[in-house]
Amino acid sequence: RVFLRSTGNLSTGGTATDVTDQVHPDNIEMAVRAVKAIGLDVGGVDFLSTDVTESYKDVGGAICEVNAAPGFRMHMAPSEGRPRDVGGPVMDMLFPPGTPTRIPIAAITGTNGKTTTARMLAHIQKLAGHHVGLTSTDGVYINGQRTVAGDMTGPVATRMVLSDPSVDVAVLEIARGGLLRAGMGVRTCDVGAVLNVKADHLGLRGIGTLEQLAEVKRIVVEVARETAILNADDPLCLKMADYTEAKNLCYATMDPTHELVGEHIKAGGRGVVLETGIKGQMITIYDHGANIPLLWTHLIPATLEGRAMHNVQNAMFAAAMAFSMGLKLEDIRHGLRTFDTTFFQAPGRMNIYDEHPFKVILDYGHNPAAVEAMCALVERLDVSGRRICVIAVPGDRRDEDISEIGRIAAGHFERYICRRDDQLRGRRSDEVPELLRKALMSHGVSDEQILVIPSEEEAIDTALRQAATGDLLLIFADAITRSWKQVIQFRPEAPPPTGERLRASRPEPVTASAAAVQEDHRHEFVRDSRGVRIAREEHAD
Incomplete structure (x- = not known):
């Protein structure tokens, strides 16, 4: 005998003979x-x-x-004997046929409220035991930890979340800009919601009317597969129902007498309704004939005992989406009862600081609807002193939008401090504050009540120094983190900030003006297995 090799491996010249059927049990x-x-x-x-x-x-x-990574070649192509398909059983064991191959995706859009609603839903899902990936205007969050900072509401952020193997639920905030630039980043979502369509960013990127803006935001429900959730109190959202092919159609309304929603619920459709009871207002879910009282609004910290109606609506949408994603009612209740609008849970969204002798509310509101919601909240709060407001508008908004914000804010405060953002967006340093001052004065505010301080830091510092015991100070901020630190670190004896931080930028081209939404007097309803909706309008070619 001649010794040729010390091993019989295939790589060293060995041969493979299949004996699978002959091996003893x-x-x-x-x-x-x-x-x-x-x-x-x-x-x-x-x-x-x-x-x-x-x-x-x-x-x-x-x-x-025992090999953790065995070779398949000798079995699939043996030198002698029958080839065996070992790869197939391995794949079936790792990925059993019929098991889900995609994680649930919730997509949220709207002019206002989408960041808070997305954070509410992510919080509910996390407390229910899920590892949540969240995209938002202030970053990408994986299981509650921010991994990337910045405005992350586009396809790039979506890919980050969906490529993370630890994520088992994705909550995507979808903004107008990302949709126009590059789309959603996913072909479909399981649950899609449109919160509202209000005047903001009009005249930018070819979107000049509210109807055009609604067509952009409608994409989210057009690609929804399981459930489309719409604000029945917004006519432009209501008209989107006939454009979705989702299996379920859900309406959210703060009007329990809403005609279409009533018909929809009677037909077995899904709805989330704000109803008035003995103890206050109750968020109620209707689904396939069932009436499910969910939670009193005053028990949700983010609503300030039910006074912040915009967050009541946000909570209704978060509940509707969580319910449509199959979460248990107790998980939804627990999530809403433990979500608060602190700076750490929702930065720039109605953050309250009351460690000074006066109360401070910091908010990112930057369009007429957002400013109106915050002014309405201020009116509902008990204030023993004065109401003071630091107000601004981004420089790329149209003059008429800036004037509208001034009109809305007029009459709600005893003191106004008008400023501009660090990023001028094609405006002069004092142009936006002066436009606001003129709008306030044209609606009854005296010149003595108004200060124009262009710098955000200096404007906030002045407001903090002027505030007295019992006052309420509402700050519409742009640099959220810097402004919040300025509020919590404020000491009257410290010197005021000096210097300005200006950032020049090229404004987006302004196009056509917005057209007002005309009230729809038609009552032509479409009825099917999903419930009731308004028929889409037919446009001539």
């Missing part, structure tokens, strides 16, 4: 036990035996190696 059982003992899902066993057709109990034998 005892030997198979021992090989399986060896793989399980090591804790492997897939393993290759090197079994030494003088005769594999006989039991190791009779002829002896040994296992010399």
Whole structure:
């Protein structure tokens, strides 16, 4: 005999002979036990035996190696014997047929409220035990930890979340800019919601009317597969219902007498309704004829005991989306009762600081609807002193939008401090504050009540120094983190900030002006298995 090799590996010239059908059952059982003992899902066993057709109990034998990454080639293309499809069973074991191959995706859009609603939903999902990926205007969050800072509401952020193997639920905030630039980043979502369509960013990127803006935001429900959720109190949202093919159609309304929603619920459709009871206002879910009282609004911290109606609506949408994603009612209640608009849970969204002798509310509101919501909240709060407001508008908004914000704010405060953002967006340094001052004065505010301080830091510092015991100070901020630190670190004895931080930028081209939404007097309803909706309008070619 001539000794050729010390091993019989295929790589060193060995041959493979398939004997699968001849291996004794005892030997198979021992090989399986060896793989399980090591804790492997897939393993290759090197079994030494003088005769594999006989039991190791009779002829002896040994296992010399268990491979965590066994080769398939010798089995699929043996030198002798029958080829075996070992890859197929392995794939079926790792990914059983019929199991879900995609994680649930919730997409949220709207002019106002989408960041808070997305954070509410992510909080509910996290407390229910899920590892949540969240995209928002202030970053990408994985399981509550911010991994990327900045405005992350576009396809790039979506890919970050969906490519993270630890994420089992995705909550995507979808903004107008990302949709226009590059789309959503996903072809479909499981649940899509449109909160509202209000005047903001009009005249930018070819969107000049509210109807055009609604067409952009409608994409979110057009691609929803399971449930489309719409604000029944917004006519432009209501008209989107006939453009979705989702299996379920859900309306959210703060009007329990809403005609269409009433018909929809009677037909077995899904709805979330704000109803008045003895103890206050109750968020109620209707689904397939069932009436499910969910939670009193005053028990939700983010609503300031039910006074912040915009957050009541946000909570209704978060509840509707969580319910439509199959979460238990107790998980939804627990999530809403533990979500608060602190700076750490929702930065720039109605953050309250009351450690000074006066109360401070900091908010990112930057369009007429947002400013109106905050002014309405201020009117509902008990204030023993004065109401003071630091107000601004982004420089790329139209003059008429700036004037509208001034009109809305007029009459709600005893003192106004008009400023501009760090990023001028094509405006002069004092142009936006002066436009606001003129708008306030034209609606009854005296010149003595108004200060124009262009710098955001200096404007906030002045407001903090002028505030007295019992006052309420509402700050519409742009640099959220810097402004919040300025509020909580304020000391009257410290010197005021000096210097300005200006950032020049090119404004987006302004196009056509917005047209007012005309009230829809039609009552032509479409009825099907999903409920009731308004028929879409037919446009002539």
